[in-house]
Amino acid sequence: MSCEFLQQISSMVDFLDVVHMLYQLPIGVRESLRACIWAELQRRMAMPEPELTTLGPELSELDTKLLLDLPIQLMDRLSNDSVMLVVELVQGAPEQLLALTPLHQAALAERALKALAPKETPISQEVLETLGPLVGFLGIDSTRRIPLPILLSHLSQLQGFCLGETFATELGWLLLQEPVLGKPELWSRDEIEQAGRLVFTLSAEAISLIPREALGPETLERLLGKQQSWEQSRVGHLCGKSQLAHKKTALVAGIVHPAVEGLQDPVPNCADIRGTFPAAWSATQIAEMELSDFEDCLSLFAGDPGLGPEELQAAMGKAKQLWGPPRGFRPEQILQLGRLLIGLGERELQELTLVDWGVLSSLGQIDGWSSVQLRAVVSSFLRQSGRHVSHLDFIYLTALGYTLCGLRPEELQHISSWEFSQAALFLGSLHLPCSEAQLEALAYLLVLPGGFGPVSNWGPEIFTEIGTIAAGIPDLALSALLRGQIQGLTPLAISVIxxxxxxxxxxxxxxxxxxxxxxxxxxxxxxxxxxxxxxxxxxxxxxxxxxxxxxxxxxxxxxxxxxxxxxxxxxxxxxxxxxxx
Known part of the structure; x- marks a missing residue:
C-alpha cells in the first residue's frame, strides 16, 4: 500500500475504510505510511463540508486503534467517550500503549486524566484504577494530585505497570514522604515488601541509606527476582530496560562488601551469586571463587550483560581452569560461555574452532566485541573454513552478525551484492559496531545491480528493510532524500548516523x-x-x-x-x- 494510492481515494468514507483495514493487519502500519495517513486525514479535515461531516468534529467515527495512534495535536478534538474507548483498549492490551513514543504516552495519559477528573482536583482511587497502565506516564503536576494514602494503597498495582521516567522519578520522591513509606534509613522488611520492585524508583543515594539488616539475603533474592521477572515479561520487555545497574549495586552493597571497613571482601559461593547478580561482584572476588561454585553458576555469568571487561576476564579465567585452553573448547562449551567469550584475548579467539555454523552464529549475536576481537573472529572463521569473502552467502552473512564489522572496507566490497541484499533485513536490525567507512562499503553493495539499484529510486519500504545500513549512504544521497524516503528510515537507523x-x-x-x-x-x-x-x-x-x-x-x-x-x-x-x- 502506497501513500499515492491513499491520496487518490476521493471519498472520505472509502478512505477511512481502507485505513481501518490497514490498522487491523497483524503486521501493523509502517511509520512512513502512518505519517501519510494522518497528514492526508488532516488535509481532508480542513476541507469544507460535506467531507468533514463523515468524520465528525470529535473524530467519533474512527476505530479505537486509530484513536490510540492519534497525533498529539488532534487529541484535544476527541470526545470524552472516545478517550474512554482508548483507555479500555489500553487496559486490555497495554503493549499497544508501549509501542508509542514517550511524548505520545504522556499526552495520552494527560488527556485521559482530563476526561476523568477536573483539573487541579485530587485523583481518586477509582480514577487511578480506570487509568490503569496510563498512570505510569502522568507528568509531575498530575502525579502530585494523587493523595499519598491512595498512592500507598495503589503500590501493588503500580508494580505491574511500565513507568515513564518522569513518573518514576516523582514516585521515588513520593515514596519517601511520611504518609507513604517514610525515610529510607528507617525502613524495615515491611517497607521493602510494600515497595517491591518500585524500590528502584528511589535514587541510588536513597537506596544506600536502607539499613543492612532490612536487606537480608532472602529479601534481596526475592526483590531482585521480582525485578528480573518483570524485565522478562512481555510488558516489561516492551517497556525497555532502565539503567538500574548503579541502583542494584547500591542495594546489594551490604552483601558484597563487609560491614566493617578494613575487612577483606567476602568470596561468593553460587548461592551468593544467585541471591544477587554476577556483575555485583568484583573481578578479584570472582577469581577467588571455588571452581565448583563457578561451574554451578556459569549460566548466570554467561547471561549477565552488566559484567565489565575485568570481570569478564576473571570469569573467563575460571572457565579456562574448568575446561582447559580455548583451542580445546568443544562447540557446546563455546555456546555455554556466551558473552564471557569477550574475556578472551585476540590469540585465544583465533584458537577457537569456528567452522560450526551454530558457534559462528552464537558469536555473531554477541554485542560488545572490541575492533581487534571482531577482526580476530571473522579472520579466524575465513581461515578455518577456507572461504573467501566473495563466497559468503546470506546464511553465513547473517550468522556473522556483529562480527561482520571485523572485515575491512576493502574486504567488504567483495561481498556478493545479491547475497548481502538478502541478509540486509537481519543485519539492518542490529546496531552494528562498524566504522563509518565500513557502513559506507556495506551501503554501496545495495546500489549495485544485485542489490536494490540507485538510492534515488528506493521506496520507503527499502529504507525500512535495510535498517541501520542506511546510515552508510553517502552524504549527498542522504541529503537528496524526499519526505517519503526519509520516513522509511528506521528509528534505530536515525540514531546510529x-x-x-x-x-x-x-x-x-x-x-x-x-x-x-x-x-x-x-x-x-x-x-x-x-x-x-x-x-x-x-x-x-x-x-x-x-x-x-x-x-x-x-x-x-x-x-x-x-x-x-x-x-x-x-x-x-x-x-x-x-x-x-
Whole structure:
C-alpha cells in the first residue's frame, strides 16, 4: 500500500475504510505510511463540508486503534467517550500503549486524566484504577494530585505497570514522604515488601541509606527476582530496560562488601551469586571463587550483560581452569560461555574452532566485541573454513552478525551484492559496531545491480528493510532524500548516523518531516550538532506538529513549518549568490 494510492481515494468514507483495514493487519502500519495517513486525514479535515461531516468534529467515527495512534495535536478534538474507548483498549492490551513514543504516552495519559477528573482536583482511587497502565506516564503536576494514602494503597498495582521516567522519578520522591513509606534509613522488611520492585524508583543515594539488616539475603533474592521477572515479561520487555545497574549495586552493597571497613571482601559461593547478580561482584572476588561454585553458576555469568571487561576476564579465567585452553573448547562449551567469550584475548579467539555454523552464529549475536576481537573472529572463521569473502552467502552473512564489522572496507566490497541484499533485513536490525567507512562499503553493495539499484529510486519500504545500513549512504544521497524516503528510515537507523553527518545531510525541512518515532530516536549527541533551526524542526516533529511550549505565542505549528521552508530557502539563496560572487 502506497501513500499515492491513499491520496487518490476521493471519498472520505472509502478512505477511512481502507485505513481501518490497514490498522487491523497483524503486521501493523509502517511509520512512513502512518505519517501519510494522518497528514492526508488532516488535509481532508480542513476541507469544507460535506467531507468533514463523515468524520465528525470529535473524530467519533474512527476505530479505537486509530484513536490510540492519534497525533498529539488532534487529541484535544476527541470526545470524552472516545478517550474512554482508548483507555479500555489500553487496559486490555497495554503493549499497544508501549509501542508509542514517550511524548505520545504522556499526552495520552494527560488527556485521559482530563476526561476523568477536573483539573487541579485530587485523583481518586477509582480514577487511578480506570487509568490503569496510563498512570505510569502522568507528568509531575498530575502525579502530585494523587493523595499519598491512595498512592500507598495503589503500590501493588503500580508494580505491574511500565513507568515513564518522569513518573518514576516523582514516585521515588513520593515514596519517601511520611504518609507513604517514610525515610529510607528507617525502613524495615515491611517497607521493602510494600515497595517491591518500585524500590528502584528511589535514587541510588536513597537506596544506600536502607539499613543492612532490612536487606537480608532472602529479601534481596526475592526483590531482585521480582525485578528480573518483570524485565522478562512481555510488558516489561516492551517497556525497555532502565539503567538500574548503579541502583542494584547500591542495594546489594551490604552483601558484597563487609560491614566493617578494613575487612577483606567476602568470596561468593553460587548461592551468593544467585541471591544477587554476577556483575555485583568484583573481578578479584570472582577469581577467588571455588571452581565448583563457578561451574554451578556459569549460566548466570554467561547471561549477565552488566559484567565489565575485568570481570569478564576473571570469569573467563575460571572457565579456562574448568575446561582447559580455548583451542580445546568443544562447540557446546563455546555456546555455554556466551558473552564471557569477550574475556578472551585476540590469540585465544583465533584458537577457537569456528567452522560450526551454530558457534559462528552464537558469536555473531554477541554485542560488545572490541575492533581487534571482531577482526580476530571473522579472520579466524575465513581461515578455518577456507572461504573467501566473495563466497559468503546470506546464511553465513547473517550468522556473522556483529562480527561482520571485523572485515575491512576493502574486504567488504567483495561481498556478493545479491547475497548481502538478502541478509540486509537481519543485519539492518542490529546496531552494528562498524566504522563509518565500513557502513559506507556495506551501503554501496545495495546500489549495485544485485542489490536494490540507485538510492534515488528506493521506496520507503527499502529504507525500512535495510535498517541501520542506511546510515552508510553517502552524504549527498542522504541529503537528496524526499519526505517519503526519509520516513522509511528506521528509528534505530536515525540514531546510529554519526552526529556530524546527521547535522550536515538533513536540513530543517527534512527534519520536520521525521515521523514521531524517528524524531524520538534523535540522540542528545546528534542534537548538540544541530543548528537552532534544525533543533526546532526536530522538536516540531517530536510533537507531531502540536504547538511547542517555547514557540507558543510566536507561531502555530503549521506556521512554524512554513517558517522552516522560508528560512531554509533564504539560506540556500544566500549560499548560491555567495558562490556566484
Amino acid at each position: 554519526p552526529a556530524p553527518k546527521f547535522a550536515v545531510v538533513f536540513n530543517p525541512i527534512q527534519l520536520s518531516s521525521l515521523t514521531r518515532g524517528q524524531a524520538a530516536a534523535v540522540t542528545p549527541e546528534q542534537m548538540a550538532y544541530l543548528s537552532p533551526e534544525q533543533r526546532r524542526a526536530v522538536a516540531w516533529a517530536q510533537h507531531e506538529g502540536k504547538e511547542i511550549p517555547e514557540q507558543r505565542g510566536r507561531s502555530s505549528a503549521w506556521g512554524l513549518c512554513d517558517w522552516f521552508h522560508a528560512s531554509w530557502a533564504l539560506t540556500l539563496t544566500i549560499s548560491f549568490f555567495g558562490h556566484l560572487l
